[in-house]
Amino acid sequence: MNDSIQGHCDPSFQTVADAFEQNFTERGEVGASVCVTKDGETVVDLWGGVCDVETGDAWNEDTVSIVYSCTKAATALCAQILIDRGELELDGLICDVWPGFTGGGKETATVRMALNHSLGLPAWRRLLPKGSLYDWDNVIDLLEKEELWWEPGEKNGYHMISFGWTVGELVRRVSGKSLGQFFQDEVAGPLGLDFWIGLPEEIEARVAPVIPFVPGSDFQPTAFILGVMNDPASIPHLALLNTGKFNANTREAHAAQLGGAGGIANARSLAKMFRPLANGGTDGTHTILSPSRIDDMRQVSMETSVDQTLLIPTRFGQGFMLRMDNSHLPDGHSVVISDGAFGHVGMGGSIGFADPDCHLSMGYTMNKLGGGILLNERGQSLVNAAYGCFA
Numbered sequence: 001m002n003d004s005i006q007g008h009c010d011p012s013f014q015t016v017a018d019a020f021e022q023n024f025t026e027r028g029e030v031g032a033s034v035c036v037t038k039d040g041e042t043v044v045d046l047w048g049g050v051c052d053v054e055t056g057d058a059w060n061e062d063t064v065s066i067v068y069s070c071t072k073a074a075t076a077l078c079a080q081i082l083i084d085r086g087e088l089e090l091d092g093l094i095c096d097v098w099p100g101f102t103g104g105g106k107e108t109a110t111v112r113m114a115l116n117h118s119l120g121l122p123a124w125r126r127l128l129p130k131g132s133l134y135d136w137d138n139v140i141d142l143l144e145k146e147e148l149w150w151e152p153g154e155k156n157g158y159h160m161i162s163f164g165w166t167v168g169e170l171v172r173r174v175s176g177k178s179l180g181q182f183f184q185d186e187v188a189g190p191l192g193l194d195f196w197i198g199l200p201e202e203i204e205a206r207v208a209p210v211i212p213f214v215p216g217s218d219f220q221p222t223a224f225i226l227g228v229m230n231d232p233a234s235i236p237h238l239a240l241l242n243t244g245k246f247n248a249n250t251r252e253a254h255a256a257q258l259g260g261a262g263g264i265a266n267a268r269s270l271a272k273m274f275r276p277l278a279n280g281g282t283d284g285t286h287t288i289l290s291p292s293r294i295d296d297m298r299q300v301s302m303e304t305s306v307d308q309t310l311l312i313p314t315r316f317g318q319g320f321m322l323r324m325d326n327s328h329l330p331d332g333h334s335v336v337i338s339d340g341a342f343g344h345v346g347m348g349g350s351i352g353f354a355d356p357d358c359h360l361s362m363g364y365t366m367n368k369l370g371g372g373i374l375l376n377e378r379g380q381s382l383v384n385a386a387y388g389c390f391a
Helices: 011-026 070-084 111-115 136-145 168-175 179-191 201-206 223-230 235-241 251-255 267-278 291-297 377-388
Strands: 006-009 031-038 041-052 302-304 314-316 342-346 350-355 360-366
Touching: 006 011, 011 031, 011 041, 011 377, 031 267, 031 377, 041 267, 070 111, 070 168, 070 179, 070 267, 070 291, 070 342, 070 350, 168 179, 179 267, 201 251, 223 235, 267 350, 267 360, 350 377, 360 377
Parallel strands: none
Antiparallel strands: 006 041, 031 041, 031 360, 302 314, 342 350, 350 360
């Protein structure tokens, strides 16, 4: 094994370790972590490479990084806990919980629509001033004033950034706690996760800086990228770029509670967060959800042949991504997990998911972003290797 790779791997899951090493030797990995649990037991927990290319510091056991949209799974889980307790109604109106969310058709929007990306608020049309997304109350005001892009429930369009507030504000209104605090109290704390939505300053030194994706000469722009590049008024352009100059490598961004894209974690914490969801709702000591709630939330809630934001076929449960096999498109446009599995990818290729049918949970994080919209070959190779160990 590569000298920079450390940790533990059960011999029966050696192919995951091999794929992890190949990511460094063949696929340009810089720093990363991967973790797999089976039947509630950790069978893979590996990390390696370089955390910070400027300093040369190694990626350590407790290194964490921004996991981008994997954060949506944490935010959705908070909402699902409240739904399971009967405190939030899945098909209840958002405005019943959030009275300011009305006008222009918003009064017909339900909690389910916020979770499955059919709500109709995937982006802001007006250019957001620098730092706008770091102020929770400011974003809520922006969402209340923004006009819908479509009638709620009529279409599906990935709420790339706004999901953190359209769902997170429901958690805040019902629980009386901020999204980040609720997540710590109900999920991260009880499960022992190194996972934050709003990072404490004392953890800052452990964060691996993000290395942006740089397209190579063979890069093929897809419909989404062409929309971003060529149409400033389009949903793809505004969803990706109209973010108040969000900079993932700043303390300000790390401290903000960005429930759609700003969570900070490592693979171990992603796998441990999904572990109860793969094993009937419990990790053995703490119960997160009932089995019936897990079964319901992993069913297809919305699917489409052309997502209004990503411009590819997508499938969602209640706040979670489901299997999306878009193998007819270039690498980076699929997330191939089993039917019945559910989780979330993050920009650049991180992933966390649960598969209750084989009692599997998994996490993968890295600092060097890959291309594509969903899971690129680094993450998919690890997923494939993990599933292969069950054959």
